Every structure is written in structure tokens, then in C-alpha cells.
Amino acid sequence: METFITYVSQNGFYIWEEFYRHFLMAAYGVLFASIISIPVGILIARYGKLSSWVLTFGSIIQTIPVLGFMAITMVAMGLGTTTVITTVFFYSLLPIIQNTYVGIKGVDSTVTSAAYASGMTRLQLLTKVELPLAVSVIMAGIRTALVVGIGIVAIGTFVGAGGLGAIIVRGTNATDGTAIILAGAIPTALMAIVADLVMGKIERKLNPVNKTATA
Template sequence: MGVGEQLVTYVTQNGYYIWEEFYRHFLMAAYGVLFASIVAIPIGILISRYGRLSKWVLSFGSIIQTIPALGFMALLMVTLGLGTTTVITTLFFYSLLPIIQNTYVGMKSVDQTVIEAAHASGMTRFQLLRKVELPLAVSVIMAGIRTALVVGIGIVAIGTFVGAGGLGAIIVRGTNATDGTAIILAGAVPTALMAIIADLIMGMIERRLNPANKASAASQ
């Protein structure tokens, strides 16, 4: 029996299990990036206001990125134990840099003449942030979230080594089997598809939120 036939047989017999792990995998990635966004976007806005902080904050984020994901999970496992919490927390830290960096760049790229005009019209700093700066920077911020999510889907696959399950569990099961190529593919292919679909959907959202595209759509 060829690999293709073995793959079809395995998916047919274990379809529910694969879907369950797919859903679990996606939730871990989504939660990690969501929690990181809640923290990272305000930090990005803050360091765009106080430039001296940007170097330290971005350097801290870069240091985290240099630590191997599995090693980071192992460190967290000592305090958080086995399971999804360790994986989500790891992804939280790994997602901070791209989101903070893009938020910082997005806020800094807002045209100063627009900001000055908003100030002249009597807007408060909060109104300026909510009505002018964030709408103009949101597509750049979304690009950071998009990057974090796509990378995060790959990181979550390693989470099986700390008992979190996900599609990585299927891949590892295949590596332990005598002829497990089909099982490996049953985990690897959905992981790749998840990353591709997430990238496409987030890319569509990013383009829709781009101020230039909004203006073009409004003029038509």
C-alpha cells in the first residue's frame, strides 16, 4: 500500500481525532496571539510616544526571539507544569516582538501634518489616538499580528513535547511508528494548511483595513 493510500486510510479512520487536534492546535495559537496583542499594542503605542523606551523594549523582545521555543517551554514547564498553559504562555512571549514592533512603526508612520491638523481642531490626545492614529496605523499593526499568528502555528506544533497535544502529537506519533510517513503527513499537512489559511485571511483583513484601500473603495 502506497503512502497516499495509507494517508487516506488513516484520515478516514481517525478523522474526528485529527479534527479535534486541529481545533485544539488553532485555539492555542489564537489565544497566545490574542493575549500578546492585548499587551503588545499598548506597549507599542507607549514607546512611540517615548522614543527612549523603544530601544530597551525592542531589545528585550529580540532577546526572547533568540531562545529556542522548546527550551523556553521547558523553562516555563518548571513553574506552569505540563499542558496548554505552557504553550500559550510561550507563544505569548514570542508574539510580543512582531506586534510591538509593527505597532511602533505604524504609529510613527502617521503623517505629522494630519496629527497637527487634528490638534488644531481641538481633539484631545485620546480622541487623536482613537480617531486618527490607530485607524491610520491599524493595517501595519495587523501585519504584525498576522506574522505572529503564522509563526505561532508552527511553534504550537512543538507543544506536544510538554503535553499540550495539537497536530504536533500526530506528527510525533508518526515518527515513533515503524512506517509512519502517512501519520506524519496527517499531522504536517493540516498544520501547513492552517498556516496558509491564517496568512490568507489575515492578509485580506490587513488589506481591507489599509487606509489607502478604504479611501479607494469609498471613492468608487
Template sequence: MMADMNLWEQLLYYFSENGFYIWSQFFRHFLISIYGVLFAAIVGIPLGFWISRHGKLADWVIGAANVIQTIPSLAMLSILMLGLGLGVNTVISTVFLYSLLPIIKNTYAGVQSVDKNILDSGKGMGMTRWQLTYMVELPLALSIIMAGIRNAMVVGIGVTAIGTFIGAGGLGDIITRGVNVTDGGAIILAGAIPTALMAVISDLLLGWIEKKLDPTKNKKILS
């Protein structure tokens, strides 16, 4: 039946016949991506603060994260698969590793950008190191940290798409199915378009949050 339709008619027909399947894979894809980025944020943000206190170690930690970033995605999946096996956990771990660099780097840059005079004022008021971190450095650096999370999320969505090769599911399954059949262009688009939309919407949403958290853009001008 689809053979008698043009590409866009085939795409609409595929969506109408497989809407629930596409939605379930979209949701699965999103969860894999966000879990990987969330775990990276839990590790990367404290690590970024820590290396900002130990400047000599910053180059080593960021360098190690850079090395991870240079490993091709399929190679990373293959390496982790040896220890974690097939499935979702391996893909989440891969997203986690690829998300570390932007989160650590942006956290470090955000903390380093905090005006030292503000920190000195806090110390003069008797604030402890924890209070300075939680009440001064974190709020002022949060927009830059969010920019790192934003970059990590977009990268994570792309990495998750190849998780189909190790049985993790997601929208990559639909793309692969289209590649493996004759005249599967509509099926490929049925997987590729939601993947692209997920990346664009995530980028826009996190970009909006990033702007809202930017202290330089939220100053109230007193008249």
C-alpha cells in the same frame, strides 16, 4: 492493512479512520495558537503605542522582545514549564512571548508612520490625546499592526506544534505518533498537512484583512 497500501492510500485511510481525532487536534492547535497571539495583541499593541510616545524606551523594549525571539522554542518551553508545569498554559505563554516582537514592532512602526500634519490638524480641532489615538492613529496604523499579528499567528502555529512534548496536544501529537512508529510517514503527513494548511489559510485571511484595513488602498477617487 496499511502496510499493503502506498503512502497516499495510507494517508487517506488514516484520515477516514481518525477524522474526528484529527479535527479535534486541529481545533485544539488553533485555539492554543490564537489565544497566545490574542494575549500578545492585548499587551503588545498598547505597549507599541506607549513606546511611540517615549522614543528613548523604544530601543529597550524592542530589544528585549528581540532577545526573547532568539531563545529556541524547546528551551523556552522548558524554562516556562518550571513555573507553569506541563500542558496548554505553558504553550500559550510561549506563543505569547514569541508573538510580542512582531506585534510591538509593527505597532510602533505604524504609529510612527502617521503623518504629523494630520495629528497637528486633530490637535487644532481640539482633540484630546485619547481621541487622537483612537480616531486618528489607530485607524491609520491598523493595517501595519495587522501585518504584525499576521506574522505572529504563523509563528504561533509553528511553536504550538512542539507543545506535544509537554502534553499540550494539538497536531504535533499526530506528527510525534508518526515519528515513533515504523512506516509512519502517512501519520506524519496527517499531522503536518493540516498544520501547514492552518498556517497558509491564517496568513491568507489575515493578509486579506490587512489589505482591507490599509487606508492607502481604500481611498475613493472623487471625479
């Protein structure tokens, strides 16, 4: 423990720098996936025949080992952060698409019928009724994707992306690198836990049931 404290005190700025870099790679990958996945989830909720194809494609990606997928991506994009962000992007597609699909499909048909009867257009129905009711389910998918993405980024050090994984690998190559490994592993675990807690809190706040109760 003393060795760990000494290492952290001497390399605090470096650890923070890698922590920040690590989080940004995960966040960007999930952000870009959300931009694509939410509209796709809405689309397959509208046209059910597409859902099996899209969800199967997402499931196939999930079955590929992350390191193998990252290696294939590296051939096309080279070493660095772009490869890692792209990998997080692809592995984030399924949870976000799936939750968007489930959230939109889960909106009560009587509510949508009433909205149509009141003269709402399909766009108004989507933005004013369906998305507000489904948003907490969608956020659950983004929450899952972010936590998984943080784990994926830890492997990114093998393609030259840095992050906290670089500290862990440095520790495994040292003669007595336990303290160095912990300096990378503990912040990674804390990042995932905090991200899960924060996203969970946002998810609960956006839940229409909780909104109604608060009102």
C-alpha cells in the same frame, strides 16, 4: 497515498479535534500578546527613549530556542496547554509591538498637527486618527505572530499540550508512520497558509489607502 487516505478516514474526528486544539492555543497566545503589545507599542511611540529597551527585550526572547524557552516555562507552569500558550504569547510580543510602534510613528505629522489644531484631545487623536491609520500595519504584526505561533504550537506536544504535533510525533514513533506524519504535517501547513491568507485579506481591507479607493 492510500495508507494516508485510510488513516485520515479512520481518524478524521481525532485529527479535527487536534486541529481545533492546535489553532486555539496559537490564537489565544496571540490574542493575549495583542492585548499587552498594542498599548506597549503606542507607549513607546509616545516616549521614544523606551523603544530601544522594549524592542531589545523582545529581540532577546526571539533569540532563545523555542523548545528551550518552553522547557523553562514548563518548570514554572507544568505540562499542558498553559505552557504552550505562554510561549506563543512571549514570541508574539516583538512583531506586534514593533509593528504598532512603526504604525503609530508612521502617521504623517501634518495630519496629527491638523487634528490638534481642530481641538482634538490626545485620546481622540489616538482613537480617531492614529490607530485607524496604523491599523493595517498593526494587523501585519498580528498576522506574522499568528503564523509563527502555529509553528510553535506544533512543538507543544513535547510538553503534553497535544495539537497536530502529537500526530506527527506518533508517526515518527511508528514503524511505517509516513501516513500518520502527513496527517499531522499537512493540516499544520494548511492552517498556517489559510491563517496568513485570511489575515492578509483583513490587513488589506483595513489599509486606509484601500478604504479611500473603495469609497
